[in-house]
Amino acid sequence: MPRRMTVGTLPAPEVKTRLQGDGLGLRIGSLGMRILSRMPAIHQGLPAAYADYPVLELDEFADFRVRIDAPPGPRRWIRPQAQFYLGTTAPFLPLPAHHALAMLEWGMNWCVSSGMHRYLVVHAAAAEKDGLTYLFPGESGSGKSTLVASLMLSGWRLLTDELVLLDAQDGSVQPFPRPVGLKNDAIAIIQRAHDHAVVGHQVRDTTKGLVAHLRPDADSIRRGEERGTAAGIFFPRFRRGATADFTPRAPHETFLALVNQSFNYQILGESGFRLASSLVTRVPAYDLQYGTMDDGKALIRQLHAQIARQ
């Protein structure tokens, strides 16, 4: 495949022209996203967050054409807002204009979780080491994003920090590597632990608190079409002061957790059931409890070594 141009190599005026015109195309994993926007917050924020992503040219297919703009009405001028559109559908309520980039992230997630039923889409992170891919399902606040962010910055390949795409035919994991959404304390923790972390502009007062996006490493982006094979499922649970510990999880409990965290299990019907049940019987699953990020990573390394030996 010819080497593609990346967003970072486009001059700023060119980025703006594309966003305002026929759209700026990004290749994310195996998906094409074409983004249209007239908002300065996007013109400035997008090239920073997506610098290493391949550009999808106009003669290539984009899966989703999304738009982020000011919603119609007088608020265009007083306290401007941002709204996310797929076609004419606006799945969210408008947000303050300076939340535009975070909204774009959530909007792109929404596109995939509601419109890619070739995959069982699970709310989870995924990272790979030595050819073994691990899934990290977890409620918001479980610490999964922080954990995979740190793993990525320590040489693991990031497949996704938010949406695991399990191919409904063969169960393989299709990467969807995106800027990792870090919240509140996690931002400083990651910056302190990893000098080379590139964290974007911090956005205050979102529904999730303080939010900033960490740039994925170039290797994870470049290997975005290389599918992973699930080798284990880890349920991280960060609790301040907790001693590091892991306990195996029964397959039926893992099954229920996957189903609860999936966006389209009901839509997939029988094929979703087969996929989830074969996954939980094939790979081991563990609950992880830890009090510091380093403890969490040590647990994962220990379990990875154990699984890799088998």
Add this chain to the structure above:
Amino acid sequence: MPRSRDSSHPGRELISLFRAPERAEQIDPRTWEQIIATGREFNLLGRLYWVAQEAGALTTIPNGPAAHLESAWIAAEAQRRAIGREVAYLLKLLRGVTSRVVLLKGAAYAFTGLPPAHGRQFSDIDILVPRQVLGQVEARLNWAGWLASHHGSYDQRYYREWMHELPPLRHPQRGSTLDVHHTILPETARFHPNPDALLCAARTLPEDDSLAVLAPEDMVIHSATHLFVEGEIPHGFRDLLDLDALLRHFGDNPTFWATLPVRARELDLELPTFLALRYCQQFLGTPVPAPCSSDMATAGPGAATQRILDACYRRLLVPTLPDASLTPGQWAAGAAIFLRGHWLRMPLPLLARHVLQKSVVVPLFGEQDPAEPWAR
């Protein structure tokens, strides 16, 4: 960069794909992108998957766009399963209230496996019950958790006095929407189909004798009425595809074509039926036998009106790329059909009142909510 011949009209590309799916091979990636975006907006992708599969053209579609056709197909199949469950609940709930529940539109196609059902994406369930039992039906539905979605006192009156259905009901846990009709056009409309005639002719289903669908001719006439008396047709092309599939399916039986014009006359719905045949032929090449066409010819509007309607529907029935702005022609066509729809559905004084309510009273004073008189 290879440019497709007609890349500025993804809607037309989409229509020609429905007519000739084997053309998929010649479409370039940029046009595919626009076709997928347009088809998603107009709920056409699941249907296109099925049409391409039937034609053996699925494998000629590149992997990128094919994923979206397949995704929409999977979602449509899930809807079909959900409809089956909802209808089973409804039957149990309404047992004893009415001897038969008549399924309309999408629910009828899905439940009987009629050709328009394959890959059809829809969310509402429409049923028809006799007017006499409407109150009891509503009470039972409310009791089971179906809640009205329009609470304002004007909206309540609008539906209950003038419309042909209850205010749409929603089941908050399952997220389904249910429209309970007692006839197929507003009471105030210019055409007056007799709902009893529809109910009498409805066909009981072999699976369950308390469940029925409209007779073939009535099903076509109802679908035509829905499309060509409405003022807004966001799913116009999908509805036209429904009509095309129904006509081709029922048309295998020659008596169908003889009965259709007679029945349209009986139900006072000749004009919408005429328009349905006309635009099905024009857009989708639907075969209509000559005797039926000539029988329906007198049902059409005058030549001048026909030219205007053609100009409007030629613009409105073609799906458009959602992020392209409307051309002045499309805007004018939309406005004309909107006004015509309201004009056909309400006498002028009532229409004036409705416009006043929706454009002045509600924006200024908000909805008057009868459930919360203290709210304002």
